[in-house]
Amino acid sequence: MGAVDPQGLLAAHESIARELAAQGDWQRAYEHLRSALELARSGQLQCAHPHIPEQYRLEVERLRRERAQARRESLTDSLTATYNRRYLDRRLAELTAPSVALVDLDLFKHINDRFGHRIGDQVLQRVVGLLQQTLPPEGFCARYGGEEFVLVTPAARPEDAVAIAARARARVADFPWSHIRPGLSVTVSIGVAPFSGRPGRRHDPQELLVEADAMLYAAKRAGRNLVAHREHGRVRFVPTLRARVTRPCP
Structure with a gap:
C-alpha cells in the first residue's frame, strides 16, 4: 500500500464534513472537522498552509455552536420556550x-x-x-x-x-x-x-x-x-x- 497523503486526507475530511453538515448530521460533521484539525496541527502538512490550523479551529467552534443550537431547538417548544x-x-x-x-x-x-x-x-x-x-x-x-x-x-x-x-x-x-x-x-x-x-x-x-x-x-x-x-x-x-x-x- 502507498503512503497516505496528509493533504488529500485533510481535503477528504473537509469535504465529508461539509456534506454531513448540509444534511444536518452535526455529530458526524463535527467529528470529521476535528480529525481535520488534528491532522492540520500534526505538522504533516506543507508549510504553504500556515493558517489551516486556525481556520479549522474556527470552523470546529462554529459547527459546535450550530450543533448545540440545533440540539436546544429540538428539545424546546417554539411557542412557550419551555421544554417539549x-x-x-x-x-x-x-x-x-x-x-x-x-x-x-x-x-x-x-x-x-x-x-x-x-x-x-x-x-x-x-x-x-x-x-x-x-x-x-x-x-x-x-x-x-x-x-x-x-x-x-x-x-x-x-x-x-x-x-x-x-x-x-x-x-x-x-x-x-x-x-x-x-x-x-x-x-x-x-x-x-x-x-x-x-x-x-x-x-x-x-x-x-x-x-x-x-x-x-x-x-x-x-x-x-x-x-x-x-x-x-x-x-x-x-x-x-x-x-x-x-x-x-x-
Missing part, C-alpha cells in the same frame, strides 16, 4: 424518583374563541412563566401538548410535590389577567402523581403520567381550578372542597 415532549420523555426515563404534575388550562378553547389565538398564545406563554416560578433547581416544566404542561420535581416528597402544584395553581388564578385583555381570566387544574418511593421499585414514566392524568380528570370533574392527588387510597383536593373533601378511588 421529547425532552420530557427522555428525562423521565433517566430520573430515579420523579414526581409529576399534569397541568391543564381550564376552558382554553373558550379563551381562544372569545379573545383570539394571539391572546391565547400570550396566555400560554404567561402560564408557563407562572408555573416555573419557585420550582426547585432540579425541577422543570415541559409542554405535554396543546394547553397541557407537566411539572417534574425529582426526589420531592409527596407533600412537597403537592405543595409545589398548589402554589402554581394559586399563582395562575391570582394573576391580573385583565391587564392583558379586559374580561380575561385564567385558571388551571392539576393532577399530581408523587413517586411512591417503595424500596426496590423502579418507576415507570407512563404509570406516573397515567396517574397524573386520572388526578387531573378528578380535578376537572370536581369543578376545575383545583389540585387533585391521591392520599391513602382516596382522592383529595387543594383547595379543600367544603361539600366533598374526598372521593373514593376511581
